[in-house]
Amino acid sequence: MSENEITPNVIANKLTPDVVASHQLTPLEYEKILSLLGREPTLTELGIFSVMWSEHCSYKSTRIHLKKLPTESKRVLQGPGENAGIVDIGDGMAIAFKIESHNHPSFIEPFQGAATGVGGILRDIFTMGARPIAVLDSIRFGRLDDETNGPRNRRVLEGVVSGIAHYGNCFGVPTVGGECVFESSYDGNPLVNVFALGVFRHDEVFYGKASGVGNPVIYVGAKTGRDGIHGASMASAEFTEESKQKRPNVQVGDPFTEKLLLEACLEAMRTGAIVGIQDMGAAGLTSSTCEMGSRAGTGVEIDLARVPQRESGMTPYEMMLSESQERMLLVAERGREDVVFAVFKKWGLDAVAIGIVTADGMLRVKQNGVVFAEIPNRALADEAPRYDRPHTKPLRLAPLDGPPIRSKNLKADLETLLSSGDICSKRWIYEQYDHQVRTNTIAGPGAEAAVVRIKGTNTSVAISLDGNGRYCALDPREGTKLLVAECCRNLSTVGALPIATTNNLNFGNPERPEIMAQIVESIEGLSEACRFFDVPVTGGNVSLYNETLGAPIFPTPVVGIVGTLETSLPIGIPFPKAGLSVILLGAIRNPDTREFGGTQYAKVVLESLWGVPPKLDMEYEKRVQATVRELVRTRLVESAHDLSDGGLAVALAECSFGPSNIGADVRLDSDLAPELLLFHEGPSRILVSAENSAEVFRVAQKNGVHAIEIGATLKARVIISNRNQVLLDGRVDELKELWSGALEHLLHNPVLV
Amino acid sequence: MKIGVVVFPGSNCDHDAWYAFGETLRQETVLLWHDSASLEGADSVILPGGFSYGDYLRCGAIAKFSPVMSAVKKFAADGGLVLGICNGFQVLTEAGLLPGALVRNASLKFVCKTVPLEVVTTDSPFTHQATKKQTLKLPVAHGEGCYIAEDRVLDMLEAEDRVALRYVENPNGSMRNIAGILNAGRNVMGLMPHPERVADPLMGGIDGLTILSSVVHAGVAVSKA
16 A cells, blocks of 8 residues: 555644544443544544534434425425525526524624624525525523613614625615514524525526536635634534634625625625535534535545635634635536636636545545545534433423412503513614615515515515524424414415425524423424415524523524415505405414413513413414415405414504504403503404405405404504403603614613613 | 616625516616626616625725716716616716715615605706605615715705705714705706616515606606606
8 A cells, every 4th residue: 555545645634532522522422423434533533523414514413303394395496405405486487595593603703703694604505596585583682771781682683783784785785674682681692694685587496516526626615714713613513602702613704705706606606606605604614515526435535735815824624614604516527627717807806726526425635745634524414413302391480370360550560561671673773774675575575574576487485483482491392383283373464475484493502401302392383383274484594602601592493484475465464544444364363371371471570481382273373374374365355463472462563654644443242351451462353444244244254253243443552441440541742752762772871872 | 768777796686677678677787797898778877786896895896997987977977877776876076977976874784675765856867757845765785875975065066956866864874964965967866766676566665667767768758858
């Protein structure tokens, strides 16, 4: 055997257990590496394994449970496993969409953490050939008015919002909606989940496959630097005092380069010279090379000396683990490289052939002829450990029964709710986002669901993003089912038929059996509900170890569901004029006090959490959705808004916050205690206004859904009475001012600062 | 009328302008790559919104050196119609085709919302289809839209009836509520709001058409004048 046949021919110093442990690999995982390689890994190989086998990249704790999710329907063109899911929307068009978290980086450096979160998910979309046309974000922080953590929480919020704005606005994708929630459990661990959706024709789809032995492997986009090394393994560990020092682990984004990369990639794809393409996400060069090879059953050999570099003297270890942003790896047809190079040159971007596709199934990393790593692609991408981690009963800290519910002043309670962080207007946030660029936004931030039209067709796509940590803390299974129901309800309320789901599972440490139980229950709830509502899961993301100093976040699955509808002028939330009938589809329902413990009223007014989430009857929910969809599509209603956070009273107030301040005089007939009547959050309920209530009743009856006329719209006031007793009576302009200015007040209140 | 929409690296409202002129108003509309010195026979040129060159250095500061800009300057000097929207307005001020400058919003934050504007002059190829003092509701979407200039420049703009649009509700701190201005020849206009975004009822309004169709019918108006 000659010397240069010894591979890899850089034999590292013997790796000590400390070095292995510092890569967050367990002794057993290291054993597995030894047996897969049949020898000791080099340091570079150890780094590569540590990233590919991290929780973030391998889903090792959840993979066996994620298999329970429904992933197929006649519309699904691509399910989980690719960069994003793809769903048919008719007319030969398809959408690609996915959600990703950037929780850990956003705590360490809010602006760049959130910005690169947007950048990463956008690349996942356009690497498939789709042009991104919508972004939504689901963001969660600690309380802004918290005495100890408030200043930091406000700084994190401001940083995250401006980071999202900076990246999305410059890139030129509209941020059309999302949610923002405040809860002490996110104090040391904010959640930043970003959803992106793109559109393309069926024949424009590209996959991340390194097909065709002998084809060149081409690096395009920004140069590689030392930033973000070990980002993926950082995202797979709990926060400690030490991790606040990990700032260099957070990448820095450049949306301008990303915009050029988008245009160049789409143009290069149109040349027909590209065989496969994948973005360099977590552990950039590593994940893109081995995943593309693994999917195609091929090997990939690269020479790091050819990689465009931003700084000198980088080791192979650093280059393979760098998470520099705005980079893509593509495989071109041999002999047509120049066509690809010309496109990237036009857009002023680096494009360099750094290797070739081989037949041997290995990831081989060389630098100036020296082999630094040689690992079977499958070992990295598919042989990662899978754990069936022990799970017991879900962690639950809340009692079953709560404090007495006796309001001193129902109107004051409504005002408190309207000016609370979760319910108040998010105008301060969304005015920083360009929500109109590309001129497709039919319904943007603040709407029931975002609606973007697909130009050149008569179809629009509706999107709803939702999470509820409180419900899931009380019962992860039922809480998750409620999320799916709520998203589908939101879509139905704008007239859309829900068609597919993506999800971001944000949980604590899976090595704790009571946390793992939350994860398992939540996935099973997701599975059941997505099956029932026929919204298969086409992809998603798992973010674990969301704990700071041992305190886990509320279990927070975030669900994003997309639907389709015929393009038309939207029916909005606000009552458009006085004198309309106000009708409640799904009726009042009859909750007990335990079902009240997860509500916003319990949170904000009673400052407490107990009991169980509201009961969901999925059969009935589906009928309510069918009813409102039909009413909206046939224009039998003038407005539609589902009852959600804050229940009936908050929904009525929100319906009155349109441009003309049209409120309602609502007269109820119920045995419920007024607090429950006004503020309980039972699902399957939608508030509509209509000229002709008989038609609404007809459609509701046909679908087997209760509908009660509860009042009429009127100018300037919201009045709610029960059995001739006025429960609350407020001026719309006053309520609206509280609601619309609350977030700014929380952020800039001089007393708090 | 043949419309040319310039594409700088980082332009991101180029497609929107192309769509509004080409699809909504059914005009022949071409995209003009920044690297080319030819305007391909366009009768009017649109500098679209976006972040040309990533807004590096200053918004519009690098775009002014693009080869296409020397063609645009010559075109404007010969009386051709040039409309700069948002980043396009910033490019026009940097290129010296319009006076003043656009700096960071007074709020220090990017702002995207629809605001009411008053049409100050209808004596221009860009506003002749409006009526004087008409209110147009147009969206703004910018981080650097605060118009500033020396007092004497502001006085001159007003004296020469070159303020085209003023904010009724000023979203960015612009001096004298100025949202759009004309050059001395009245054939170059820059404005921060986005008329191309409200050219379709589905997008929540059609007030932008007043400006866009003024451009389309400018040939007629100018030759009448």
